[in-house]
Amino acid sequence: MLVCAGFEVSRLVTDTQNTFQALVRALNQAVVGQPLLAERLTIGLLAGGHVLIEGAPGLAKTRAVKSLASLVDASFKRIQFTPDLLPSDISGTEIYRPGEASFEFQRGPIFNQLILADEINRAPAKVQSALLEAMAEQQVSVGNSTYPLPDPFMVVATQNPIEHEGTYDLPHAQLDRFLLQVKVDFPGVADENRILELSRLEGRNNVVHENGALLSPEVIALAQSETDSVYMSAAVQEYMIQLVVATRNAALYEMGGAIAADIEYGVSPRATIALDRCSRARAWLNARDYVTPDDVQALVHDCLRHRLVLSLPAQSRGKTTDTVLDELLSMVPVV
Numbered sequence: 001m002l003v004c005a006g007f008e009v010s011r012l013v014t015d016t017q018n019t020f021q022a023l024v025r026a027l028n029q030a031v032v033g034q035p036l037l038a039e040r041l042t043i044g045l046l047a048g049g050h051v052l053i054e055g056a057p058g059l060a061k062t063r064a065v066k067s068l069a070s071l072v073d074a075s076f077k078r079i080q081f082t083p084d085l086l087p088s089d090i091s092g093t094e095i096y097r098p099g100e101a102s103f104e105f106q107r108g109p110i111f112n113q114l115i116l117a118d119e120i121n122r123a124p125a126k127v128q129s130a131l132l133e134a135m136a137e138q139q140v141s142v143g144n145s146t147y148p149l150p151d152p153f154m155v156v157a158t159q160n161p162i163e164h165e166g167t168y169d170l171p172h173a174q175l176d177r178f179l180l181q182v183k184v185d186f187p188g189v190a191d192e193n194r195i196l197e198l199s200r201l202e203g204r205n206n207v208v209h210e211n212g213a214l215l216s217p218e219v220i221a222l223a224q225s226e227t228d229s230v231y232m233s234a235a236v237q238e239y240m241i242q243l244v245v246a247t248r249n250a251a252l253y254e255m256g257g258a259i260a261a262d263i264e265y266g267v268s269p270r271a272t273i274a275l276d277r278c279s280r281a282r283a284w285l286n287a288r289d290y291v292t293p294d295d296v297q298a299l300v301h302d303c304l305r306h307r308l309v310l311s312l313p314a315q316s317r318g319k320t321t322d323t324v325l326d327e328l329l330s331m332v333p334v335v
């Protein structure tokens with residue numbers, strides 16, 4: 001049980017958990033057949049981090065984030081990234097007021113609580129870094145002034161991995177700022193039928209799937225603090241750290257060094273922190289007050305895949321970071 005679990009407190013915790021479970025269900029109703037996406041967006045919100053969604057066009061990436069925005073009582077802005085976007089289109093501009101002979105800062109769309117950075121890889125590096133700086137520091141600096149961003153502050157970015165023309169890949173240092181990178185895949189036959197039915201229903205009624213806000217900023221803050229107090233045993237922590245260390249020195253865990261040769265750079269401590277926060281959030285969402293090795297294993301790919309850099313020979317053989325992570329999971333002994 002949770003520390004100081006008096007009757008009032010445990011009732012409150014249960015209510016908050018119920019609300020978050022209702023959020024996951026509502027997201028799953030709006031976006032058919034993508035349960036991981038619904039869970040990961042919720043974990044991102046609980047862990048106070050940013051999420052990058054990667055998937056082919058038309059897989060409901062934008063729809064998922066818009067649904068999240070409709071369920072959370074927070075200010076929301078969608079920023080469509082295009083090649084001609086400027087950094088000031090995100091952060092804001094200083095405007096000269098001749099009457100007062102002074103400059104006034106006009107806040108850009110980043111000054112919202114939930115941001116959808118749609119097709120982030122369509123804008124050049126300068127614009128991407130304006131966004132990523134705001135994400136890392138939760139503040140915007142213009143001229144000599146610094147402006148804090150609101151709380152909660154969550155960026156969900158989308159990118160399409162199959163189009164390369166006219167796109168600008170996010171550099172690894174910037175990818176590292178995303179707590180999670182979630183991949184969405186094509187739906188199966190049954191889900192395709194359900195998507196069609198939903199789309200016809202919405203078309204007939206001329207409505208988009210709307211639920212009304214479920215989560216207030218206070219409930220989110222309460223859930224975040226409950227997530228922070230989820231217990232991780234020394235053994236589970238050791239397992240998590242061994243997994244991270246294995247990305248840097250796989251030779252410690254294998255015979256022959258084949259996997260070590262596939263990895264150019266392992267992951268940073270930011271990855272350990274991400275794995276820790278997300279595992280706690282998953283445990284809390286599943287109504288547990290302790291983390292299991294299952295939580296860590298379930299999140300290894302989404303927390304680490306975008307931070308791991310493979311060697312050129314491994315990339316040319318078509319190896320992916322997901323395959324390497326599978327191999328590391330099978331090598332590192334579970335506590």
Ligand SMILES: Nc1ncnc2c1ncn2[C@@H]1O[C@H](COP(=O)(O)OP(=O)(O)OP(=O)(O)O)[C@@H](O)[C@H]1O
Pocket residue numbers: 030031032033034055056057058059060061062063064158160187195198199
């Ligand atoms: N799993 C799904 N559940 C419900 N609707 C879906 C699903 N997949 C696709 N759709 C429908 O397909 C359309 C495309 O969705 P959306 O615009 O969110 O895709 P996207 O992944 O953002 O695409 P793009 O990469 O081109 O921006 C929407 O009309 C959406 O309602």
Ligand SMILES: [Mg+2]
Pocket residue numbers: 061062063118158
């Ligand atoms: Mg989209």
